[in-house]
Amino acid sequence: MTSSSPASASPSTDPAAISDRLAVVRARIAEACRDVGRDPETVVLTAVSKTQPPEAIAAMRAAGQRVFGENRVREAQGRWAEGLYGRPGGAELELRLIGPLQTNKTEDAVALFDVIETLDREKLARTLAEAAAKRGRSPRLLIQVNTGAEPQKAGVLPDAAEALIATAQKTYGLTVEGLMCIPPADEPPEPHFRLLARLAEDNGLSVLSMGMSGDYETAIRCGATHVRVGTALFGERKPSETVSRP
Numbered sequence: 580m581t582s583s584s585p586a587s588a589s590p591s592t593d594p595a596a597i598s599d600r601l602a603v604v605r606a607r608i609a610e611a612c613r614d615v616g617r618d619p620e621t622v623v624l625t626a627v628s629k630t631q632p633p634e635a636i637a638a639m640r641a642a643g644q645r646v647f648g649e650n651r652v653r654e655a656q657g658r659w660a661e662g663l664y665g666r667p668g669g670a671e672l673e674l675r676l677i678g679p680l681q682t683n684k685t686e687d688a689v690a691l692f693d694v695i696e697t698l699d700r701e702k703l704a705r706t707l708a709e710a711a712a713k714r715g716r717s718p719r720l721l722i723q724v725n726t727g728a729e730p731q732k733a734g735v736l737p738d739a740a741e742a743l744i745a746t747a748q749k750t751y752g753l754t755v756e757g758l759m760c761i762p763p764a765d766e767p768p769e770p771h772f773r774l775l776a777r778l779a780e781d782n783g784l785s786v787l788s789m790g791m792s793g794d795y796e797t798a799i800r801c802g803a804t805h806v807r808v809g810t811a812l813f814g815e816r817k818p819s820e821t822v823s824r825p
């Protein structure tokens with residue numbers, strides 16, 4: 580008796596659909612790279628797995644995806660630290676924190692993530708340095724820049740980015756490898772991507788995490804080295820989870 584449909588029938592967890600969407604996104608990344616004469620190998624695709632069910636993540640891994648992004652420390656701990664998928668930081672998996680980090684969760688974040696993209700204030704630089712020393716583990720860091728100076732959004736203001744980069748590196752000995760931004764939802768993203776690229780260049784940083792499902796090709800044409808794609812890979816999230824809030 581087979582009265583219920585298999586779990587794989589759901590669009591967000593069906594392995595064939597996930598594999599197809601991954602292929603489409605990879606092809607579009609390659610095309611955007613060709614447009615501007617870049618090697619597609621210079622762009623890393625981060626699959627944003629926040630709120631996704633374990634079957635969807637397992638299917639994405641089975642399709643060959645190795646870099647994942649999560650925006651909440653607790654949620655990421657639940658699904659990535661329990662050993663179900665193998666420990667991040669192992670040979671073949673990279674886990675990136677792309678959501679705001681509270682100082683009381685810094686130690687947990689340092690223990691779990693390979694890269695933290697959301698360093699945005701001196702106090703967090705200090706606690707990250709302390710946590711790294713305590714845990715003997717130093718995730719690579721990006722500084723999040725609030726390119727649109729939106730009051731509700733995390734990130735250092737563009738004018739203060741240079742000082743924070745210097746403080747993180749010189750005062751706290753942190754390895755800052757680049758910058759990250761989330762442009763305002765209601766504006767064309769390109770000026771924001773260009774601003775972030777210029778800030779990175781001015782400060783000798785090589786990594787640029789910018790571009791999401793709606794604008795990753797534009798971001799690549801502006802120099803993105805890392806694009807963070809959720810919906811275009813996994814399908815729609817629940818409406819309340821579509822926006823990353825501080």
Ligand SMILES: *Cc1c(COP(=O)(O)O)cnc(C)c1O
Nearest residue numbers: 627677791792807808809810823
């Ligand atoms: C959710 C999220 C993404 C992915 O957004 P999509 O539009 O679903 O691709 C990228 N970056 C951050 C910081 C996010 O919170």
